[in-house]
Amino acid sequence: MDKNLEVKIAANAGFCFGVKRAIDLVEKTLNEKPDVYTLGPIIHNPQEVKRLKEKGVKILNDIERVKNGCIILRTHGISLELLNRLEKDKTLHIIDATCPFVKKAQDIIKNLSLQETTIVIIGENSHPEVEALVSYGEGKCIVIESTREALKFKGIGELNIVSQTTQSPQNFNVIVEILKKRFKVNIYNTICEATLERQESAKKLAKEVDLMIVIGGKNSGNTTRLAEICNAQTKTYHIETIDELDDKWFNNIKTVGLTAGASTPDNIIKSVQGRLGEIIQTDIVKRGT
Secondary structure (H helix, E strand, O other): OOOOOEEEEOOOOOOOHHHHHHHHHHHHHHHHOOOEEEEOOOOOOHHHHHHHHHOOOEEEOOHHHOOOEEEEEOOOOOOHHHHHHHHHOOOEEEEEOOOHHHHHHHHHHHHHOOOOOEEEEEOOOOOHHHHHHHHOOOOOEEEEOOHHHHHHOOOOOOEEEEEOOOOOHHHHHHHHHHHHOOOOEEEEOOOOHHHHHHHHHHHHHHOOOOEEEEEOOOOOHHHHHHHHHHHOOOEEEEEOOHHHOOHHHHOOOOEEEEEEOOOOOHHHHHHHHHHHHHHOOOOOEEEOO
């Protein structure tokens, strides 16, 4: 293994504004309230969720099991129906940690639902954010996940197109172009700025290195897309923690790039960086530009 192996970190990696805001809300609430719950995992990072759980946060999957206390809504948002139910319950204190970019997409869809046109959401059908977005559409939403689904889509009339906030621009744009050939479309690109920045810096770095390590939850949509983007440029491994690193990956490798999803805490990134330093026997780590 080359001791002069160079490690670069993507210019944009780790916690985004929405995730940091949510974690700060949880930490603040823990210091002020005795019974703190999150409705589902607050973010898609198992290690951070575990850390918060150890500090006293309880994760709820069923609101009927709680009669009082403080419920913090996850960054991905919840359905409009469930939100309305929670707001009517005066025994519960609700703190909304929904990402502002997700909120914006929800508001757009809610306004579009007043029209007599189909709303197409480009995103993952089973993702919590998308499930919540659909609920704001008053039954007018169709989710399209892939180019194959776009080609098979048999809608009628005009389409209003919205994006899951963590979609890749490439997938969004390709699907839009397919639909534009057969329908009149109105486009609302709701991919968040943090997602764009991470994807662009990851792609740029992946073109410069022999190997990419993408750090983040395996259940994280934005991290998975980072891995897909990097893998299109160079050999890529998606890991959650240092335990998954394998010394053999770095044989005959000159340069390694690191990036991380928007829900990956800084301490995990630093631990991977430190472990890489041990593996390659060097502490030379440069930030990508």
